[in-house]
Amino acid sequence: MNSLHKGPAAPGRPDVIKAVPVRHPGRWVGAAVILLLTAMLIHAIVTVPAFKWDLVGHYLFDDRILHGLVVTLELTALAMVMGVVGGILLAVMRLSPNPLLSGTAWVYIWVFRGTPVLVQLVFWNFLGVLWAKLSIGIPFGPAFWSEQTNVLIPTFVAALLGLGLNEAAYMAEIVRGGIQSVDEGQLEASQALGMNRFDAMRRIILPQAMRVIIPPTGNETISMLKTTSLVSVIALEELFRAGQNIYSRNFQSIPLLIVVSLWYLFLTSILTVGQYYIERHYARGSNRSLPPTPLQRLGGLFRGIKSAPAAKPANAGGHGGGGEGGGAA
Amino acid sequence: MTDLTKSPADTVPAGPMVKAEAVHKSYGLVEVLKGIDLEVKQGEVFCLVGPSGSGKSTFLRCINHLEKVNAGRLWVDGELVGYRQKGDKLYELRDREVAMKRRDIGMVFQRFNLFPHMTAIENVIEAPVQVKGESKGDARERAMALLERVGLADKAKNYPSQLSGGQQQRVAIARALAMKPKLMLFDEPTSALDPELVGDVLDVMRGLAEEGMTMIVVTHEMGFAREVGDALVFMDGGVVVESGNPREVLTNPQHERTRAFLSKVL
Numbered sequence: 285m286n287s288l289h290k291g292p293a294a295p296g297r298p299d300v301i302k303a304v305p306v307r308h309p310g311r312w313v314g315a316a317v318i319l320l321l322t323a324m325l326i327h328a329i330v331t332v333p334a335f336k337w338d339l340v341g342h343y344l345f346d347d348r349i350l351h352g353l354v355v356t357l358e359l360t361a362l363a364m365v366m367g368v369v370g371g372i373l374l375a376v377m378r379l380s381p382n383p384l385l386s387g388t389a390w391v392y393i394w395v396f397r398g399t400p401v402l403v404q405l406v407f408w409n410f411l412g413v414l415w416a417k418l419s420i421g422i423p424f425g426p427a428f429w430s431e432q433t434n435v436l437i438p439t440f441v442a443a444l445l446g447l448g449l450n451e452a453a454y455m456a457e458i459v460r461g462g463i464q465s466v467d468e469g470q471l472e473a474s475q476a477l478g479m480n481r482f483d484a485m486r487r488i489i490l491p492q493a494m495r496v497i498i499p500p501t502g503n504e505t506i507s508m509l510k511t512t513s514l515v516s517v518i519a520l521e522e523l524f525r526a527g528q529n530i531y532s533r534n535f536q537s538i539p540l541l542i543v544v545s546l547w548y549l550f551l552t553s554i555l556t557v558g559q560y561y562i563e564r565h566y567a568r569g570s571n572r573s574l575p576p577t578p579l580q581r582l583g584g585l586f587r588g589i590k591s592a593p594a595a596k597p598a599n600a601g602g603h604g605g606g607g608e609g610g611g612a613a
Numbered sequence: 614m615t616d617l618t619k620s621p622a623d624t625v626p627a628g629p630m631v632k633a634e635a636v637h638k639s640y641g642l643v644e645v646l647k648g649i650d651l652e653v654k655q656g657e658v659f660c661l662v663g664p665s666g667s668g669k670s671t672f673l674r675c676i677n678h679l680e681k682v683n684a685g686r687l688w689v690d691g692e693l694v695g696y697r698q699k700g701d702k703l704y705e706l707r708d709r710e711v712a713m714k715r716r717d718i719g720m721v722f723q724r725f726n727l728f729p730h731m732t733a734i735e736n737v738i739e740a741p742v743q744v745k746g747e748s749k750g751d752a753r754e755r756a757m758a759l760l761e762r763v764g765l766a767d768k769a770k771n772y773p774s775q776l777s778g779g780q781q782q783r784v785a786i787a788r789a790l791a792m793k794p795k796l797m798l799f800d801e802p803t804s805a806l807d808p809e810l811v812g813d814v815l816d817v818m819r820g821l822a823e824e825g826m827t828m829i830v831v832t833h834e835m836g837f838a839r840e841v842g843d844a845l846v847f848m849d850g851g852v853v854v855e856s857g858n859p860r861e862v863l864t865n866p867q868h869e870r871t872r873a874f875l876s877k878v879l
């Protein structure tokens with residue numbers, strides 16, 4: 285029998301390779317240097333009295349800080365919802381064959397991307413100064429209903445408008461890139477089946493564009509979480525402003541800035557993990573088998589297997605591939 | 614036996630399924646179709662052959678109005694494509710009306726164009742549910758029968774990326790059939806496939822032809838054209854050069870250009 289045709293169970297099977305792995309002395313030196321620098325930094329931070337770690341602990345769960353935290357989360361979530369919904373709308377408008385729609389979207393994006401979000405925030409807040417009343421009625425004619433602008437647009441709404449409308453302009457460009465990344469044949473196939481543009485967008489194009497849209501949207505969300513600190517200029521008490529308010533009275537600015545930073549860091553870390561799982565969900569169909577999650581990988585590590593075998597994609601919401609997909613590894 | 618496609622016998626066997634009169638199409642200054650005249654009868658397998666760039670795909674795409682005709686007239690099942698005629702004036706159809714007419718025309722693409730984020734069966738039920746408003750249960754049942762018929766019942770839950778090219782193309786055929794079309798357009802359905810996968814797809818198409826489906830097939834598979842085709846048209850440079858019974862045209866071409874082309878592909 286030819287040795288090439290021997291199955292794995294054949295008696296003359298060659299030994300498993302046991303070679304000495306390539307050594308990386310440079311990595312060990314590098315690791316030692318970084319470790320030393322980290323130790324020095326931690327030592328400096330912990331021993332410098334200005335940091336006042338006891339105060340950090342004391343204010344970390346202070347009611348005002350926690351309230352600010354909630355406002356920050358609300359602002360982030362709502363502004364991103366506005367941004368994503370508005371962005372999809374604007375992107376679809378921009379790609380529309382109707383010149384009125386695409387022109388409107390173009391102007392919107394031009395204005396909102398072309399001016400600083402800080403300026404927009406202050407602008408929305410000052411709307412009450414520009415027009416004391418907002419009313420609904422016949423244009424240039426009598427009004428049926430009107431209300432004080434400052435009542436209609438409290439600070440929170442002004443902040444939301446500033447952040448959300450600005451975000452929509454950025455998301456529009458991200459969504460447009462996503463839509464354009466989808467193969468033209470997909471729209472053709474949808475149309476050939478009798479779908480109208482709207483259904484084709486909703487059911488076929490956008491779900492595929494998601495794979496391209498999601499990663500930058502995750503970045504936008506993380507960035508938004510931090511950008512909300514800008515609304516402190518219009519005196520809305522979100523996380524940063526809450527910290528500022530406290531240290532403006534007790535002058536413990538460094539500990540409070542650390543408190544605030546720790547919370548931002550904690551929240552962005554959670555968002556990063558969430559982003560990973562959402563990206564994984566939208567990757568279905570594009571890979572023969574989904575990559576293992578970090579948890580699965582960790583499990584593999586503890587079982588002593590370096591690269592966990594590409595697990596059955598069973599945890600992707602029941603969308604597991606059939607017989608062929610699983611055994612790819 | 615279940616009849617999965619609408620039998621053409623149900624409809625009055627009146628006029629031709631497709632009729633083209635002096636169809637012209639240009640992209641900018643380039644004229645791609647320079648006056649196509651042809652007739653596809655009900656239940657016929659109509660083969661369209663010709664060199665690359667001769668306008669075969671363009672003509673096919675005009676039939677379901679993926680492309681607008683610049684001049685001439687095109688009818689499907691007696692109805693003008695893309696326009697409504699009142700007196701001697703033409704009115705463009707609205708997008709919704711165009712979409713409505715496309716429901717009855719199935720199209721199969723060279724590169725399959727399956728929806729990659731949906732499993733095979735989801736691909737098949739998508740249009741019946743979204744476009745025709747069929748219930749999911751009914752659509753699923755019929756989709757299973759269609760997948761069975763193209764020999765892929767066991768792959769229903771696979772994503773397109775988990776299927777071979779030949780399997781993907783058969784799912785694409787099932788997807789088109791799920792709309793119960795009266796006409797099927799095939800644009801080089803086998804030219805992106807490895808040679809050993811071509812047979813499965815052609816078998817499915819042969820089965821369809823036997824059931825009396827009207828089919829327009831752009832193909833380089835001359836064996837298929839000779840065996841299954843009822844009519845054949847040879848196109849070159851945007852015009853019909855020669856047409857007739859496939860067995861006659863393929864064995865005894867009358868035109869020099871046809872002869873030159875056939876000598877290359879046969």
Ligand SMILES: Nc1ncnc2c1ncn2[C@@H]1O[C@H](COP(=O)(O)OP(=O)(O)OP(=O)(O)O)[C@@H](O)[C@H]1O
Pocket residue numbers: 640643645663664665666667668669670671672
């Ligand atoms: N959207 C377009 N814009 C400009 N020119 C186009 C467009 N689509 C097709 N063409 C041109 O029209 C001509 C005919 O194209 P068509 O795709 O119909 O050819 P074909 O006969 O299907 O060729 P093949 O066998 O390669 O598929 C080609 O010269 C092509 O370059």
Ligand SMILES: [Mg+2]
Pocket residue numbers: 669670671800801
């Ligand atoms: Mg073509």
